[in-house]
Amino acid sequence: MLSKRALIGIRTSLQAFVMLFFLFVGTQVIAADPAVVESEEAIAAGKTVFNANCKQCHKLDQKYTGPALRGITDRQSIEWAKSFILNSQAVIATGDEYANELYAEYNNIVMPPHTFLSDDDLNNLLSYIEYGDKVDPAAEAAAAAAGGDGAGGGSGGIPSEFLTIILVVLVVILLLILVVLGLITSVLTKYLNKQNLEEDDKEFVTQKFDLGKVLRSDGFVIIVTALVVALVAKTAIDGLYTVGVQQGYAPKQPIAFSHALHAGEYEIACQYCHTGVEIGKSANIPSANICMNCHTHIQNVGGQDGMSPEIAKIYAAVENDQPIEWVRVHNLPDLAYFNHSQHVKVGGIECQTCHGEIQEMEVVGQHSSLTMGWCIDCHRQTEIAASGNEYYDKLVQLHSDSKDALKVKDIGGLECAKCHY
Template structure:
């Protein structure tokens, strides 16, 4: 009897004691990866979003309950669980996607990140996406500044002419009071014949030179603008808002543009990717029924037709660009080239994307060598230099890198 009681006691303790959430760096890092891939679209750690704030969930709920809810929330709700039913109603019956592919160990890693990770989110990192985008926006003097400089120079020139006119007037009055010969007085008081000035060879040469210079500058500016589509903002077949999705909802760019870290192209998302969310989200907040724009996605899926998105960023065929090399290896933020994409209702081409623009970036951008043994030898060879190792130092200015 005592033996049976001991087994029962051990069983009770086993169910009563939840496994401890690890605060190890390895567990937090693994959990962060899982959170970004599966949870970030709908959840924040410290505030309500599409779903509830998650930090502290291991104190509010049993670990076993959390594991079941993460794997299949609808199953827990349909079982009549009071906490799950209340949570479902609180967030407008929004269905949380099931994650049956996550193991119990994965959920524990996820909890490690939820409880101990993400502390840096409260303080924005220095030199973030906005700083990168601002730094990449222009490599020269902005045209507005050039206009101001030219205007100031014109004003200064006019002031100089006025001052010279006053000096001439004062000198003329002074000399007229002096005892001078008649010829000298006639020379001093002579009037400028503007007709002769306008017909003079010197004036014609100066005007011709100015006109030729202006025409040449206009022609050169026109040639430099060939193929440059900075500011291009076409109307898309579906009014997709990056401000809503990437900004307000903080959906990572990589979720929709799946090829950005593994290939040359970032990939335009297919309707199936849209349906991952929009099979649950069918309308605009505060409105009933399916949104007309979302309905277009349904129509494309039902008719097995691709959505004919209009390409915004185009590079000439003679230029090679690889997204994965820049994003995955180089660690370049999307905003560095595409600007504040999370603020755009309609996407536009933010940067010039010219060869000069790329080369200027290669001259200024530091190589992120930390934790990458591939660069160890290069870092060692470059150690004597005062400057940090930049893209230009590893062949970033070689013609064949982009033109093959």
């Protein structure tokens, strides 16, 4: 049996242990910023901030123009990270060792200040950096292996080698048919020659093939004439259908801007440069000032010395207060109305749907025909993005009896006044 004093001692020790435990947990909770959390709302909001301000130079898990960002709150304090995001040069100027090491490692590239970001924006941004878009290494390796099975893998089309084989087989079959027909004709001729035929029939069976006579025959002349007229008519009609169609048009621009580099390799969102695409009728061509957001700090490419000649043209345009005279690629006739925000913002249509794989183009060309038939066909096939859009709730309810999905054609997408007014 334990004495009363021993029991009191044990109870006191347990109370002290509990107090120390909660004190430790409390300090950890206080040390961690409760605003930098792994919540879907914070991560989604942070991703928006990241895409608008950071994506051009940073990735979460790998080095890019700037360092990989994930884990910054482990390497430094949250307050340090916020200060650096707001004004990196101010932190560097204090002599901060880590900040100066980063600055030197990335060739003294100046990160623009982001003093316009609120504290909530910073918290959401850090939440996304730490918890957003995590990639499973095993899944990533499997995807890379699946994509490396060979050229053309997963394209969904018939390889050109198979088409060639099919054509060769068809030609061989046709030749075999001709040979068989020739043999049948020869056998029949020999058989008929052994029969007691009348003189006219015998002359017909034994007659020889006369190519000149065939070429001069009325039937041959009519067939050839009909084919020539049909070919000329088809060529003329095709020519009429291509009037005003500039599919494939890819003019040389005053500055050799590569979408493959900017939208492809650097993954700059289309909306960053074409600022009107979600808010207006036109996507608008970016001004030189938008270019300077990045090229104030990036003045060469490929590691070359000095300023790149193409980037120098941007500086010249800004210094002389002259717009860059880009050559227009896509141009609808004045009689047609097209609204980018209606398609991109409301309809959720990707840029590549109309413009092709723009992120792979060194020189931009017109990918689609942009004819009325092309637009109408799209309206017939495209389903309405009604999910989460209250504007379409009533339409979806009225369309609920139909087995087919609600498409653009069902809400007036084929009416003349939609595009012509």
